[in-house]
Amino acid sequence: ETGVTQTPRHLVMGMTNKKSLKCEQHLGHNAMYWYKQSAKKPLELMFVYNFKEQTENNSVPSRFSPECPNSSHLFLHLHTLQPEDSALYLCASSQDLGRNGGELFFGEGSRLTVL
Amino acid sequence: SQQGEEDPQALSIQEGENATMNCSYKTSINNLQWYRQNSGRGLVHLILIRSNEREKHSGRLRVTLDTSKKSSSLLITASRAADTASYFCATGGATNKLIFGTGTLLAVQP
Numbered sequence: 001e002t003g004v005t006q007t008p009r010h011l012v013m014g015m016t017n018k019k020s021l022k023c024e025q026h027l028g029h030n031a032m033y034w035y036k037q038s039a040k041k042p043l044e045l046m047f048v049y050n051f052k053e054q055t056e057n058n059s060v061p062s063r064f065s066p067e068c069p070n071s072s073h074l075f076l077h078l079h080t081l082q083p084e085d086s087a088l089y090l091c092a093s094s095q096d097l098g099r100n101g102g103e104l105f106f107g108e109g110s111r112l113t114v115l
Numbered sequence: 116s117q118q119g120e121e122d123p124q125a126l127s128i129q130e131g132e133n134a135t136m137n138c139s140y141k142t143s144i145n146n147l148q149w150y151r152q153n154s155g156r157g158l159v160h161l162i163l164i165r166s167n168e169r170e171k172h173s174g175r176l177r178v179t180l181d182t183s184k185k186s187s188s189l190l191i192t193a194s195r196a197a198d199t200a201s202y203f204c205a206t207g208g209a210t211n212k213l214i215f216g217t218g219t220l221l222a223v224q225p
Binding site for chain 1: 157160163203212214217218
């Protein structure tokens with residue numbers, strides 16, 4: 001139990017479907033992140049939220065739409081995805097975004113397969 | 116880019132041996148962190164070393180940082196089969212926006 005819970009753990013969707021990934025952290029952190037992990041590539045930072053405000057959008061296609069209703073919850077809404085979007089999507093949180101920011105706490109990830 | 120690059124990409128050793136992984140990065144940093152990932156799971160933080168530190172220990176882990184060479188190393192002593200995982204370095208700059216490398220896949224044979 002890492003304190004960061006992601007659901008679902010596995011998701012298979014067609015290119016025309018709409019689905020959402022959910023992340024919840026129970027650590028009282030102020031910053032939350034979405035990362036994408038594809039085979040043989042470095043983790044890609046997608047979005048960063050601090051006190052539920054988006055502070056970073058790393059040129060992510062608009063078919064990925066994040067939502068952060070409060071500091072404890074983070075969603076990633078998915079629509080009209082492409083097969084190359086198949087990957088492990090990791091949510092993480094940290095105490096804040098400060099210069100001497102500490103460790104990230106990751107969830108177990110949502111394995112997404114786009115058919 | 117501050118992206119870390121780990122070396123080697125893959126490492127296979129026998130239980131009881133030491134494992135050393137290296138990380139190089141390109142720009143100035145505030146801190147460098149090492150994470151571990153078991154296959155298909157989330158990442159787990161191992162250790163953080165700040166830019167003004169040169170060496171840090173945590174249990175069987177030893178991390179060094181050479182900011183003049185923009186490099187770090189992670190040493191796992193007396194390895195165990197349970198240490199089998201991917202290990203990533205991540206660099207932190209002005210904010211806590213960590214940039215991760217591609218990782219080293221460590222296999223410890225029992």
